[in-house]
Each structure stands twice: as structure tokens, then as C-alpha cells.
Amino acid sequence: MRPRRLLTPWLLLAPALAVALVFHIVPFFRTVQLSFTDFRLSSGGQYIGLENFGALASSEVFWLSAGNTLLYVVVVVPLLVALPLLLALLVQPKIPAMPFFRASFYTPVIASMVVVGLIWVFLLKEQGPVNWLLQTLRIVQEPLPFLTDGTLLLFSCMLVTVWKGLGFYMVIYLTALANVPGELHEAAQVDGAGSIRRFWSVTIPSVRPTMLLVGVLSAIAAMKVYAEIYVIAGPTAGPGGTVRSMVFTIREVGSGFDGQIGYAAAMSLVLFVFTIGLTVVLQKLNRENREA
Amino acid sequence: MTFKPRKRGFLGAIALASGLTFALAGCSLEGVDTGSAASDDELAKVEGEISFATLELSSNPDLKKYIEDSIAAFEEEYPGTEVEWIDVPFAGAQEKFAADAAAGNLPDVVNMNPNFAQPLEREGVFLDLDEAAPDLADLYVPGAWDGFKVPGVEGSFGVPWYLTSEVTMYNAGLYEQSGLDPEQAPETFDELYENAATVSAAGAGAFYGLHPALENRFMTDLAKIGVPLIDEDLVWTFNTPDAVAHVEQLAQMYQSGVFPADSVTQTLNDAKEGYMAGTIAAFPSGPNFLNGIEQNSPDVFAKTKVAPQIIADGGTYNMSVMGLLIPKTSENQGTALAFAEFITNAENQLALAKIAPVLPSVTDAIDDEFFQDDSDGTELSKARKLSANQLPNAANLTPVQYDDQVKNAVLAKIQLALTGELSAQDALDQAVDAANEITGATK
Structure with a gap:
């Protein structure tokens, strides 16, 4: 092979490779390196072996953050796999006015998380519309403290994540649904299957790979939750700081001139391992499902 | 043309990883470059x-x-x-x-x-x-x-x-509506809190006498009532009996509805917006906030009166x-x-x-x-x-060590005292411990 031919693909790759190297690969390895140090911007750092990881293991705040993050994944991911599919089925028919609904459901996706968060803060206030509705319908006697009670705050944040994500995953499902051959539905209909039966036996198996994709994407997003918590629970992460996610804590300990960057890097690495682990488990589950 | 699966990709990744690791091993772990003072x-x-x-x-x-x-x-x-x-x-x-x-x-x-x-x-x-x-x-x-x-x-x-x-700004209109003398500004913390309770009772949820604005005022208010915040060895010391009494008062006011229900997790901005919206009757702030009120809410500006900053006897202004x-x-x-x-x-x-x-x-x-x-x-x-x-009798009352991390750790505990999940004493003790853990690591 002539050298020119060998060089051309690399030249074409170079811009993308440079971006990946500078913005992804080098920072990743720098994070790995820093996680073994007690680095601070102000005073620098030294290698301290696995001390950061030992400190993490015995840190209540870390386990609280990890627990909340896991809870977030457990609650948010199933909702974000199921609800957008139902929504996609609803808006799939090509009838007038449907594009309007599709666009409406997609709007929260393009809105900034801060704006969405502020809107929900207004809705969820003690004297806000949601509490007014719940009281008017006599579902509750007293207004619910959505924004001041630790547990309710976490669920309020989850609600916002789900609401904002619906449109995005709906669009992914719409593409998948468009690829389901119509003949399958027709054949099932001829065999006497009703719409519910067709949903379980035709639609679900056809979009299963997409469900896995949505599951993985939403799980990764849920692992990285930050903005919802900051906007809704405030900079303290709710009363007692109990509504914190891992990213919230990473940012808190790592920011500022005195930020413990080494410790924050170690926590980032743990989050990375958790995320990869979760993705692998989801993929494995799907494979077993398919083989079964 | 078909490609065979190649081991070279994998090997390349390993080579890249080890190359980067070696390169980063040489990467600086030094701190800030301080330079040197000029002659x-x-x-x-x-x-x-x-x-x-x-x-x-x-x-x-x-x-x-x-x-x-x-x-x-x-x-x-x-x-x-x-x-x-x-x-x-x-x-x-x-x-x-x-x-x-x-x-x-x-x-x-x-x-x-x-x-x-x-x-x-x-x-x-x-x-x-x-x-x-x-x-x-x-x-x-x-x-x-x-x-x-x-x-x-x-x-x-x-x-x-x-x-x-800062000066004490108050909405004389809301004071009058609540049966208070609009010309009589609160001069002591007790008066400020009593007036707040009267206004909130009259407002019945439509408006309130005061916002706790913990983010902005908690530490400076402690200093104004004479609580020693941090000692010379940079050890936080604000869990004194005076501070306990102050936090108990805040908790009592929050739980009895003198402050808005959501105020405990709100920030300074919410307090400002509340004042400009005419739903909060008093707000201590620098005179520069008057311009903001005038621009965003001329009606409230017309009713706003100013009075001296409230401090305890013998205290220092912030x-x-x-x-x-x-x-x-x-x-x-x-x-x-x-x-x-x-x-x-x-x-x-x-x-x-x-x-x-x-x-x-x-x-x-x-x-x-x-x-x-x-x-x-x-x-x-x-x-x-x-x-x-x-x-002439003013100082920056916020200790310079009260950075965002310390502030959030302290306020998270105080919030629990306000909602009644912790006693004032426990909340302050835990807040002091949390603050010392953060400050102690850097001093």
C-alpha cells in the first residue's frame, strides 16, 4: 500500500479525532490520574493511592448521593421506557392536528432545564396550581410540601425529568413504530387479535431493540441528574442536603478554588463505573430476553 | 472489499491508553502559580x-x-x-x-x-x-x-x-393594610418579627411580613445579634445560646406561617422577587436594590420606605x-x-x-x-x-471562610431546624461540625 493511501483516512479522521482526544479522551485519563491524588486548584496535590476511594466508602454523603441516584434510575427509567411508547402510539395516526400534538410533546425537550425547573417550582408551590387542584378534587386536605419535604422533593425532581424526557423518547419510538411492517398487524387482525393483544404480540416485540436503546439512554441521563435538583431543591439539595445526586455532590466538592478536585475525580470515576455497569446489565438482560 | 476483524484496533487502544497515561503522569499536580511581588x-x-x-x-x-x-x-x-x-x-x-x-x-x-x-x-x-x-x-x-x-x-x-x-426596606402599603403604622419602621429585631407576624396574619397567604432569605441573612443576622462566628484558629463557633434562641425564633415563625411555606428552600432571588411582587412586606438590602424595584415594580417602589439597618445594641452594621x-x-x-x-x-x-x-x-x-x-x-x-x-461603624460581617460549600452545609442543617426535623441546638451543632470539617481541611 502506498503511503498516501495509508495517510488519507487518517487525514479525514483527524478533525474528529482531535476533538475526541482534546475534549473526551485526555480529560478522561486526567480524571483517572487526579482520582489518585489530593489535588486542589489552590494548593496542588500529591499521589495518595486509593485514599480517596477509601474516604468515599466511609462517606455518608457519598452513599446518600449514590442511593438517590440509584433510586432515580429505578423510578425514572421504567417510566421513560413505557410512557413515551404509549405517547408515540397516541400521536402516530396520520390525522389532522396530530403534528400539533407531536410538536407540543416535544417542546419541553428543547426548553432549557432551568426554565422547565422554574415552571415546575411555580406549579408545585404550596399555594401553586397542583396543590390547588389536589385540594379542589379533595384528594388531599392540606397542601403537599412538594418543595420542602426531602422525599417529595426527590419525586418532584423525578417528575420533571420524566416530563422533560417524554418528547425526546417519543420521537425515537415514532421512528421505530414507522418501521413495524403493517402486514404483521394485518395478519394478527385476520387471526382475530384485538388492539391490546396486537400491542403485546406485535408492537412490543418489534420495538424491543428501541426500548433497550431508550432504557440505556435514559439510564445514563438519570445517572447524571443535576440541574433538576439544583433548580427545584435549591443549592443546599433540600433541607438537610438529602436530595443530592452523585453529580450534585461531585460539583459541590470539586468546585471553587478550594475544591477537592482529587476527591471529586474519584467520585466521577465511581459514577463512570456504575454507569458502564448498568449499561452492561441492561444489554445482558435484553440478550437473555431475546434468547428466551 | 471485506475487512477482517483486526486485533490492531484493540492494540491501538491499549497503546493510546498507555501513551496517555504516561503523558499525564508527567502532567502537573502543582497548585496555583503565585508569581512574585515586584521590587x-x-x-x-x-x-x-x-x-x-x-x-x-x-x-x-x-x-x-x-x-x-x-x-x-x-x-x-x-x-x-x-x-x-x-x-x-x-x-x-x-x-x-x-x-x-x-x-x-x-x-x-x-x-x-x-x-x-x-x-x-x-x-x-x-x-x-x-x-x-x-x-x-x-x-x-x-x-x-x-x-x-x-x-x-x-x-x-x-x-x-x-x-x-443595607437598609431596612418595607412596603408601607402592606403595613397599613395590616393595621400597622406605615410611618413607623421596625427598629429592632423584635419589632421586625412582631410586625412580620401581624402582616402575615393579615395577609392570610396572599402576602407575608418577611422572607427568611437564609442564603443572604442567616450568618450576618447572627453576627448582628453578637454571636461569635469563627475564632482566630478558624474554628466555627456559632452554636451559642443566643444563636439557638435565634434559630428557635425562626423555626417558630416558619412553622406558624409567618414566612411563606416554600421559603425554607428558596434563595435570595425568591425573596427579592417576593418583595417586588408585593407579597413580602419587608426586605433588608443595599440601596442599589431600590433601582431594581423602581424598574421592575413601580407600584411597590411608590410604597417602599427605608429605615436604618437593624442591629442589636452595641452591634456592628454590615x-x-x-x-x-x-x-x-x-x-x-x-x-x-x-x-x-x-x-x-x-x-x-x-x-x-x-x-x-x-x-x-x-x-x-x-x-x-x-x-x-x-x-x-x-x-x-x-x-x-x-x-x-x-x-463608620460597619464591617463585612460575613467571615471570608463562609464560601458556597460552607454556606450550603450550614443552611442545609438550619433548614431542618425550620421545618422542625431537628432542634435548634442540634441543627446548630451539626452545622458547626459540618462547617469545621470543610474549613478545617483547607486552613
């Missing part, structure tokens, strides 16, 4: 180019023009100098300056408040002005000059620039200080020092105070009759006079 000869040289960073001033056209004119005047007075102005948005400024400091390329003159500056001062990033310009300290309001000192570190690192000292600091990495420290002195001289500060509701830090300027003249009868000039008269 007296170098400090005497006023020439060359400097950069000047301010915090969010260019959005106001008058201020923008003021800064540009001041720079032009400086360049005219010192031929051969050139000043490049950089205006940094307040949000994220701390991170930006921290990164700049770590890289050793802070602007030659940086505008910071004492809390921003403190960790950098501690590491020796800035020029010690007590040494570089020993005569300077006498020209400035003492409480402001002391704002740029760090406990345990010799020297003073910032030239105070503009100051604000003031916020902005200063100009010169990093030792600057190559033109002489020019930078001359510029900091020029921008903060009496003439220039007086001119600034006439276009923005701030106070000068130079004693010569604060004595100007402009600050005593409230003959136009407006609340703005009244607020200016009140806050100017507070300055």
Missing part, C-alpha cells in the same frame, strides 16, 4: 499594558461609560499606559478566576469581593498592599480595608472600591465590600497599582456614587455633602444618607 523600582514604573477585570458592570450603560471614561483619563494622565477592560458575568466568576489563578494568568487588576478573594489571598496570589503601598490604608474606611485581610496571614491584599450597607486586587503574576504591577489607586481615588469614587447607588470606600469622598443631602425627599437619597452614616 520598589518596578512598582514605581507606570507604563505598558494592563488588563482590568470587573464584575458585571457593562450591562448598565452609565456604568459602562463611567469605566471607559475613567480608563481614558488614566491613560491620559500616565502616557504610555494602556488598559484593556474585561467585564466578567457574576455567575461563574469565581470558577473563572480560580482557573485563571491556577494557570497564572489572572488579569492585572481584578475586581473581587472578600469571599471570592480569600482562598487566593491565603495562597499568596496577590500583592501585599501594606508592604507595596504602606500609606494607602489610611485613605480608606477601616472596615473596608480590613475586608481584604485573611486571618493568620500577614498583609492586606485589596484596595477597597465601592461599598454598600456592609458589602468590592475591591481591586493585583496578582503577583502581573508583569506590570506598578501600573496596576497606580490604576487601582486612580480608580478608587476620591474624585472617581464620588463620580461613581453619583451614577450608581453605592458608597465610596475613600474617607475623603464619603465626607462629601452629597451623601448627607436628602432634601429631594426621595427614598433613594434617604437610603444613601442612612447607609453612608452607618459606614
Whole structure:
């Protein structure tokens, strides 16, 4: 092979490779390196072996953050796999006015998380519309403290994540649904299957790979939750700081001139391992499902 | 053409990873580049180019023009100098300056408040002005000059620039509606809280007497009632009986509905918005907030009255200080020092105070009759006079160690006391422990 031919693909790759190297690969390895140090911007750092990881293991705040993050994944991911599919089925028919609904459901996706968060803060206030509705319908006697009670705050944040994500995953499902051959539905209909039966036996198996994709994407997003918590629970992460996610804590300990960057890097690495682990488990589950 | 699965990709990845690991192993783990202080000869040289960073001033056209004119005047007075102005948005400024400091390329003159500056001062990033310009300290309001000192570190690192000292603002309309005398401002904390309870009872959820604004006021209120916040060894000490009584009072007010239900997790902005929306009746703030009220809510502005800042007997007034600091990495420290002195001289500060509701830090300027003249009868000039008269007995009451991390750790505990999940004593004890854990690691 002539050298020119060998060089051309690399030249074409170079811009993308440079971006990946500078913005992804080098920072990743720098994070790995820093996680073994007690680095601070102000005073620098030294290698301290696995001390950061030992400190993490015995840190209540870390386990609280990890627990909340896991809870977030457990609650948010199933909702974000199921609800957008139902929504996609609803808006799939090509009838007038449907594009309007599709666009409406997609709007929260393009809105900034801060704006969405502020809107929900207004809705969820003690004297806000949601509490007014719940009281008017006599579902509750007293207004619910959505924004001041630790547990309710976490669920309020989850609600916002789900609401904002619906449109995005709906669009992914719409593409998948468009690829389901119509003949399958027709054949099932001829065999006497009703719409519910067709949903379980035709639609679900056809979009299963997409469900896995949505599951993985939403799980990764849920692992990285930050903005919802900051906007809704405030900079303290709710009363007692109990509504914190891992990213919230990473940012808190790592920011500022005195930020413990080494410790924050170690926590980032743990989050990375958790995320990869979760993705692998989801993929494995799907494979077993398919083989079964 | 078909491709066989190649081992080379995998090997390449390993090669890349190990290459990077080796490269990073050589990557610096050093801290901030502090540079070195210029010699007296170098400090005497006023020439060359400097950069000047301010915090969010260019959005106001008058201020923008003021800064540009001041720079032009400086360049005219010192031929051969050139000043490049950089205006940094307040949000994220701390991170930006921290990164700049770590890289050793802070602007030659940086505008910071004492809390921003403190960790950098501690590491020796800035020029010690007590040494570089020993005569300077006498020209400035003492409480402001002391704002740029760090406990345990010799020297003073910032030239105070503009100051604000809060006054009590209240909505006389809401006071009257609640059966209170609209002309009678609260003068003590007890009066403020009693009035708040009366207003909130009359408002019945539509408006409230006060917002706790923990983010803004918790620590300074403790200082105003005489609670010692931090000792000389940088150990936090604010879990005193007085502080317990204060937190118990806040909790009682929150639980009995004197404060809005969601206020416990809200920020300073929510409190400001509440006041401007006419749903909060009293708000202690710097006179500069009056401009915001006038622009955003003329109705509330028309009903707003001002009164002196509330402090306990024998207490100290709070003031916020902005200063100009010169990093030792600057190559033109002489020019930078001359510029900091020029921008903060009496003439220039007086001119600034006439276009923005701030106070000068130079004693010569604060004595100007402009600050005593409230003959136009407006609340703005009244607020200016009140806050100017507070300055001789004012200090920056927020300890410089009270950074965002400490603040959030402390307030998270106090929030639990307000909601009743912790007793005031436990909340304060835990807050002190949490604060000491963070501050102790860096002192």
C-alpha cells in the first residue's frame, strides 16, 4: 500500500479525532490520574493511592448521593421506557392536528432545564396550581410540601425529568413504530387479535431493540441528574442536603478554588463505573430476553 | 472489499491508553502559580499594558461609560499606559478566576469581593498592599480595608472600591393594610418579627411580613445579634445560646406561617422577587436594590420606605465590600497599582456614587455633602444618607471562610431546624461540625 493511501483516512479522521482526544479522551485519563491524588486548584496535590476511594466508602454523603441516584434510575427509567411508547402510539395516526400534538410533546425537550425547573417550582408551590387542584378534587386536605419535604422533593425532581424526557423518547419510538411492517398487524387482525393483544404480540416485540436503546439512554441521563435538583431543591439539595445526586455532590466538592478536585475525580470515576455497569446489565438482560 | 476483524484496533487502544497515561503522569499536580511581588523600582514604573477585570458592570450603560471614561483619563494622565477592560458575568466568576489563578494568568487588576478573594489571598496570589503601598490604608474606611485581610496571614491584599450597607426596606402599603403604622419602621429585631407576624396574619397567604432569605441573612443576622462566628484558629463557633434562641425564633415563625411555606428552600432571588411582587412586606438590602424595584415594580417602589439597618445594641452594621486586587503574576504591577489607586481615588469614587447607588470606600469622598443631602425627599437619597452614616461603624460581617460549600452545609442543617426535623441546638451543632470539617481541611 502506498503511503498516501495509508495517510488519507487518517487525514479525514483527524478533525474528529482531535476533538475526541482534546475534549473526551485526555480529560478522561486526567480524571483517572487526579482520582489518585489530593489535588486542589489552590494548593496542588500529591499521589495518595486509593485514599480517596477509601474516604468515599466511609462517606455518608457519598452513599446518600449514590442511593438517590440509584433510586432515580429505578423510578425514572421504567417510566421513560413505557410512557413515551404509549405517547408515540397516541400521536402516530396520520390525522389532522396530530403534528400539533407531536410538536407540543416535544417542546419541553428543547426548553432549557432551568426554565422547565422554574415552571415546575411555580406549579408545585404550596399555594401553586397542583396543590390547588389536589385540594379542589379533595384528594388531599392540606397542601403537599412538594418543595420542602426531602422525599417529595426527590419525586418532584423525578417528575420533571420524566416530563422533560417524554418528547425526546417519543420521537425515537415514532421512528421505530414507522418501521413495524403493517402486514404483521394485518395478519394478527385476520387471526382475530384485538388492539391490546396486537400491542403485546406485535408492537412490543418489534420495538424491543428501541426500548433497550431508550432504557440505556435514559439510564445514563438519570445517572447524571443535576440541574433538576439544583433548580427545584435549591443549592443546599433540600433541607438537610438529602436530595443530592452523585453529580450534585461531585460539583459541590470539586468546585471553587478550594475544591477537592482529587476527591471529586474519584467520585466521577465511581459514577463512570456504575454507569458502564448498568449499561452492561441492561444489554445482558435484553440478550437473555431475546434468547428466551 | 471485506475487512477482517483486526486485533490492531484493540492494540491501538491499549497503546493510546498507555501513551496517555504516561503523558499525564508527567502532567502537573502543582497548585496555583503565585508569581512574585515586584521590587520598589518596578512598582514605581507606570507604563505598558494592563488588563482590568470587573464584575458585571457593562450591562448598565452609565456604568459602562463611567469605566471607559475613567480608563481614558488614566491613560491620559500616565502616557504610555494602556488598559484593556474585561467585564466578567457574576455567575461563574469565581470558577473563572480560580482557573485563571491556577494557570497564572489572572488579569492585572481584578475586581473581587472578600469571599471570592480569600482562598487566593491565603495562597499568596496577590500583592501585599501594606508592604507595596504602606500609606494607602489610611485613605480608606477601616472596615473596608480590613475586608481584604485573611486571618493568620500577614498583609492586606485589596484596595477597597465601592461599598454598600443595607437598609431596612418595607412596603408601607402592606403595613397599613395590616393595621400597622406605615410611618413607623421596625427598629429592632423584635419589632421586625412582631410586625412580620401581624402582616402575615393579615395577609392570610396572599402576602407575608418577611422572607427568611437564609442564603443572604442567616450568618450576618447572627453576627448582628453578637454571636461569635469563627475564632482566630478558624474554628466555627456559632452554636451559642443566643444563636439557638435565634434559630428557635425562626423555626417558630416558619412553622406558624409567618414566612411563606416554600421559603425554607428558596434563595435570595425568591425573596427579592417576593418583595417586588408585593407579597413580602419587608426586605433588608443595599440601596442599589431600590433601582431594581423602581424598574421592575413601580407600584411597590411608590410604597417602599427605608429605615436604618437593624442591629442589636452595641452591634456592628454590615456592609458589602468590592475591591481591586493585583496578582503577583502581573508583569506590570506598578501600573496596576497606580490604576487601582486612580480608580478608587476620591474624585472617581464620588463620580461613581453619583451614577450608581453605592458608597465610596475613600474617607475623603464619603465626607462629601452629597451623601448627607436628602432634601429631594426621595427614598433613594434617604437610603444613601442612612447607609453612608452607618459606614463608620460597619464591617463585612460575613467571615471570608463562609464560601458556597460552607454556606450550603450550614443552611442545609438550619433548614431542618425550620421545618422542625431537628432542634435548634442540634441543627446548630451539626452545622458547626459540618462547617469545621470543610474549613478545617483547607486552613
